[in-house]
Amino acid sequence: MWRACKNLLATNHILWRRHLRNDPLCPCCSELPESIEHTILLCDWVQPVWFGVAGIRINYKEQIRTLDEWLLTVLTDFRQGKEQQSYLGNVIAVTCWFLWKARCHHVFEKAELLPEKIVPKIQRFILEMEDANSLTRSKRNIVEVRIKEDKCQFPEEGWTKLNCDGAIDAKTFDAGIGVVVRNNAGALIGGKGLSL
Ligand SMILES: [Zn+2]
Numbered sequence: 001m002w003r004a005c006k007n008l009l010a011t012n013h014i015l016w017r018r019h020l021r022n023d024p025l026c027p028c029c030s031e032l033p034e035s036i037e038h039t040i041l042l043c044d045w046v047q048p049v050w051f052g053v054a055g056i057r058i059n060y061k062e063q064i065r066t067l068d069e070w071l072l073t074v075l076t077d078f079r080q081g082k083e084q085q086s087y088l089g090n091v092i093a094v095t096c097w098f099l100w101k102a103r104c105h106h107v108f109e110k111a112e113l114l115p116e117k118i119v120p121k122i123q124r125f126i127l128e129m130e131d132a133n134s135l136t137r138s139k140r141n142i143v144e145v146r147i148k149e150d151k152c153q154f155p156e157e158g159w160t161k162l163n164c165d166g167a168i169d170a171k172t173f174d175a176g177i178g179v180v181v182r183n184n185a186g187a188l189i190g191g192k193g194l195s196l
Pocket residue numbers: 026027028029030031032038042043044
């Protein structure tokens with residue numbers, strides 16, 4: 001997290017500026033320069049991860065200048081006590097780390113970017129981290145944490161599979177739903193997310 005805030009992660013944009021790459025484009029979407037803010041907050045594929053993990057909707061892209069400024073704004077705007085604020089900070093830090101790790105697996109090992117698989121992993125990690133810190137479940141009322149079985153079964157040939165999910169922020173009652181549609185090979189063929 002510290003390296004991310006200090007712009008010390010080797011994103012394509014940073015490598016390009018140092019003449020170590022021919023282009024600065026994001027390896028995940030190939031559409032925009034891969035700044036650290038783009039990688040962690042703005043690339044399309046990370047949006048469902050932030051929403052799934054912490055109910056965070058990053059819908060003010062033009063206002064995000066730096067990662068540390070965004071982090072400060074989110075934590076400052078979150079007025080629910082120091083302990084909950086600290087918990088949210090941990091959730092954000094863990095999510096950043098998982099997103100960067102997934103990005104690197106995608107770049108170096110051609111791993112698919114699958115929010116529906118990463119979200120439960122992050123949730124599980126946070127639970128384990130909180131258990132290690134001996135925090136009780138009652139203190140975690142800012143995020144509805146749900147663990148899903150990390151098993152994915154593809155439909156039979158000729159069929160498509162539709163997965164849907166929803167989430168609600170227990171404090172603001174902001175809510176959203178999303179659906180994704182996959183073919184029998186597991187390839188994403190459509191999807192939609194809606195704020196309610
Ligand atoms: Zn991107």
